[in-house]
Amino acid sequence: MSALIENFDAIIAGFWSTIRLAAMSAVLSLLLGTLLVALRVSPVPVLRGMGTLYVTILRNTPLTLVLLFCALGISNTLQLNFDVEDPAFNGYWLAVLGLTAYTSTFVCETLRAGVNTVPMGQAEASRAIGLTFAQSMRMVILPQAFRAVIAPLGSVLIALIKNTTVVIVAGYAEAAFVMKDMLYESAGTVVMVFLGFAAGYMILTLPVGYLTGWLARRLAVRR
Amino acid sequence: MKYSGEPLVVLENVNKYFGDLHVLKDIDLAVGRGEVVVVIGPSGGGKSTLCRTINRLETIDSGKITLDGLPLPQEGRALARLRSEVGMVFQSFNLFAHKTILQNVTLGPVKVRKVPKAQAEQEAMALLERVGIASQAGKYPAQLSGGQQQRAAIARALAMRPKLMLFDEPTSALDPEMVAEVLEVMTDLAREGMTMIVVTHEMGFARSAARRVVFMADGQIVEESTPEEFFTEPRTERARDFLSKILRH
Numbered sequence: 498m499s500a501l502i503e504n505f506d507a508i509i510a511g512f513w514s515t516i517r518l519a520a521m522s523a524v525l526s527l528l529l530g531t532l533l534v535a536l537r538v539s540p541v542p543v544l545r546g547m548g549t550l551y552v553t554i555l556r557n558t559p560l561t562l563v564l565l566f567c568a569l570g571i572s573n574t575l576q577l578n579f580d581v582e583d584p585a586f587n588g589y590w591l592a593v594l595g596l597t598a599y600t601s602t603f604v605c606e607t608l609r610a611g612v613n614t615v616p617m618g619q620a621e622a623s624r625a626i627g628l629t630f631a632q633s634m635r636m637v638i639l640p641q642a643f644r645a646v647i648a649p650l651g652s653v654l655i656a657l658i659k660n661t662t663v664v665i666v667a668g669y670a671e672a673a674f675v676m677k678d679m680l681y682e683s684a685g686t687v688v689m690v691f692l693g694f695a696a697g698y699m700i701l702t703l704p705v706g707y708l709t710g711w712l713a714r715r716l717a718v719r720r
Numbered sequence: 721m722k723y724s725g726e727p728l729v730v731l732e733n734v735n736k737y738f739g740d741l742h743v744l745k746d747i748d749l750a751v752g753r754g755e756v757v758v759v760i761g762p763s764g765g766g767k768s769t770l771c772r773t774i775n776r777l778e779t780i781d782s783g784k785i786t787l788d789g790l791p792l793p794q795e796g797r798a799l800a801r802l803r804s805e806v807g808m809v810f811q812s813f814n815l816f817a818h819k820t821i822l823q824n825v826t827l828g829p830v831k832v833r834k835v836p837k838a839q840a841e842q843e844a845m846a847l848l849e850r851v852g853i854a855s856q857a858g859k860y861p862a863q864l865s866g867g868q869q870q871r872a873a874i875a876r877a878l879a880m881r882p883k884l885m886l887f888d889e890p891t892s893a894l895d896p897e898m899v900a901e902v903l904e905v906m907t908d909l910a911r912e913g914m915t916m917i918v919v920t921h922e923m924g925f926a927r928s929a930a931r932r933v934v935f936m937a938d939g940q941i942v943e944e945s946t947p948e949e950f951f952t953e954p955r956t957e958r959a960r961d962f963l964s965k966i967l968r969h
Contacts, residue, residue, distance in 0.1 A: 618814035621777055622873075626828035626880055627804025629797065636827065641818050718817045719862035 500683040501693040504675070511675030512697055518589065518671055519658045519701070522596035526657065527650075529597060530604025534642075535634055537605065538612055548605070556602040560595070560663050567595040568667035588669035595667065596660065603653045610649070611642030616720075644716045651709025655702045672697060728753045728884060728915050729774060734783035736769060743769050745939040747783070751884075756916045758926040758947070761936035762962055767919045768811075770936065771888045774917065775806040788883065804832045807877030811889040813869040815861035815876070821848065822857040825876045833880065840879075847875040851905050867898030871905055878909075885909065887918040921966060923951060935959045 501508065536548030555563065571577050572591055579590040615638050623633035643650075662673035676694045680687060729751040736744040743766045751757050759767045772778040773785060776792050776799060785792050787806070793799040815824050825844035829835040835843070848854040851871040853864070861869055870890055877885060887906065891899045903925045910916055910929035920926070926933055926947045933950040935943040935958075943950065943959050954960045 616812075616814075618810060618812050619816060622808075622810065622814035622816065622876075624777065624800075625775060625803055625806075625808035625810075626876065627800045627802075627832040628828070629800045632831055636831065637816055637818075644818065719860060720817050 500679060500686040500690055504679055507675050507679075508672070508693070508697070511670065511672035512701070514589075514669070514671040515658070515661050515673075516701065518592055518596065518661045518664065518669070519654075521593050522600060522661075523654055523657055525593065525597040526600040526604050526653075529601035530608060531639065533601060533605035534608040534612065534639075535631075537609055538634075540630060552602045552605055555598055556606070558599075560599050560660055561666055563599045564592065564595040564663055564667045567591045585670075588667065592661075592664040592667055592669045592671075596657065596664070600653065600657045600660070603656070604650065607646050607649045607653055608639070608642055611644075611646035612638060614645040615641045641718050644713075644718050647709050647713035647716060651706055651713075654705050654709070658702050658705065659698060726753050727751065728755075728788060729917070730784075730786045731770075731774075732784045732786075734770075734773065734780050734785060736773065736778065736780050743939050744773070744780070747941060749934065749941065751915060751917060754913045754915055755932065756910045756914075756918065756930045757932045757934055758930040759917065759919045759934045759936055760921060760926065760950075760962075761942075765937045766939040767936050768888050771886050771917060771919050774884075774886055775803050775808055777808070800832070804828065804880050805883050807880060807882035807885040809870070809873050809877055809885065809887045809890045811892050813861070813866070813873045813893070815869055815873055817861055820858055820860055821853065821864070821872045824861070824872060825879045828876065828880045844875070844879055847878055848872070850908075851875050852901070865898060866894045867901045870894065870898075870902045874902075874905055874909075884915045884917070887916065887920065889919050889921075891920065891922060923947075923966075927951065935962070937962065 533548050533552060536544045537552070539545055539548075568588075568591055571594075572587070579587050581587060619637055619641065620633060623637040628636065661671055664671055665673050665677065672694060676690060679690050683690065727750040729749075731747050731749045734744055734747040735742070747770060749770075759770065761767055769778055773780050774787075787802065793802055815821070816827065819827065822841065822844055825847060826837070826840040829840040829843065830837055845854060845857060848857055851874055853868050853871050853875075856864055856868055856872070861872070864872065874890075890906070891902050894902065899922070903922060906916070906918070906925065907929045918925070918930070930947050933945060933947050934941055935950065935954075935956075937958050943954065943956050945955070950959070951963065954963055
């Protein structure tokens with residue numbers, strides 16, 4: 498217990514980094530995932546192919562590899578950086594890049610399942626009043642698809658929050674990074690440290706689960 | 721606008737296949753401005769497909785369809801513009817489930833015709849008044865009866881100020897006591913001179929509102945005549961057979 502109390506400030510700072518990482522990646526993943534699903538259901542074969550290719554590659558690559566590629570491949574080898582002068586800032590955005598690239602594919606596939614719950618007639622009716630494909634997606638199909646998959650999207654967000662721990666391989670200091678340091682320093686209290694951090698992650702993920710469950714019920718589209 | 725004989729929609733030699741199935745066979749049909757045409761016939765005979773080709777919800781494999789003298793655009797914005805000028809009413813209503821009745825009616829005018837929102841809402845309320853469901857404007861489709869939903873769907877189509885209205889079995893999914901309220905709205909519309917193509921089995925409506933009945937079976941137009949003639953003295957064996965089946969009970 499004392500190990501947790503002594504390092505309280507560092508733990509809070511670590512979880513704060515986790516929250517910043519997860520929140521930014523969540524927003525960007527939702528945006529990119531929405532764009533990807535629009536590609537995947539579009540009437541243009543080339544766009545559909547691009548969407549499918551991206552999702553297939555990123556979804557089937559281990560996140561560890563994606564994040565290592567961001568840290569080593571993009572940053573070290575290709576020398577593409579957000580800001581070399583500020584390593585923390587640079588590490589943060591490289592991690593966000595990797596998490597977003599990966600998580601957006603799961604958002605896309607979840608949304609695509611949602612699109613499939615929207616009856617064909619909704620798309621036909623929107624075409625019949627003269628909406629273009631993009632308008633029909635934005636105003637009729639996606640709003641209904643989103644509402645149908647709020648709960649599964651919650652699972653994707655929870656997975657994202659926990660996946661931030663993998664950022665450890667890219668060297669950005671979030672909660673798991675702090676924990677690893679603590680485990681080296683206070684070997685006698687390993688179980689306590691583990692439990693403390695597990696509880697910390699639950700404090701972040703449980704509300705996401707409850708909130709999305711509540712929203713799913715509240716916003717369900719009645720047919 | 722009354723029927724003038726000047727054609728608004730012309731189908732020439734239209735053919736369509738679903739895989740190996742030849743669903744429309746050499747269809748020739750002209751519908752005049754202000755004319756009400758009822759398309760009747762056994763299910764699977766191509767009536768709905770015919771109706772849906774006219775706003776290109778179904779593409780055709782050969783032949784030509786013109787609206788107001790212009791061929792139907794293939795795709796893109798030109799096609800969207802064409803569709804905005806052709807109202808469509810579906811068997812299953814297809815109201816936007818996540819929008820209120822009022823929002824359903826104003827979406828097209830605001831987003832496609834670029835009518836200011838306040839004006840669109842005013843016009844939408846007038847239309848809802850006309851189809852008798854103004855008091856339901858703030859509700860969602862699932863809260864309305866089938867008859868009310870279909871009347872809302874008609875209002876949604878009319879809000880685009882279409883040149884032509886297509887009705888694809890508008891009363892087939894309704895409970896019997898709700899059929900009348902929808903037919904009444906359609907009859908009023910016909911009387912006001914709207915050009916209408918109506919796929920239906922409602923003979924009462926055909927008799928009171930249609931100028932012409934088109935009998936379709938097996939992907940072909942088998943017979944065309946006035947409602948009176950068609951229902952009392954059908955010329956073809958196929959039509960007699962069909963009518964005997966629907967009239968027997």
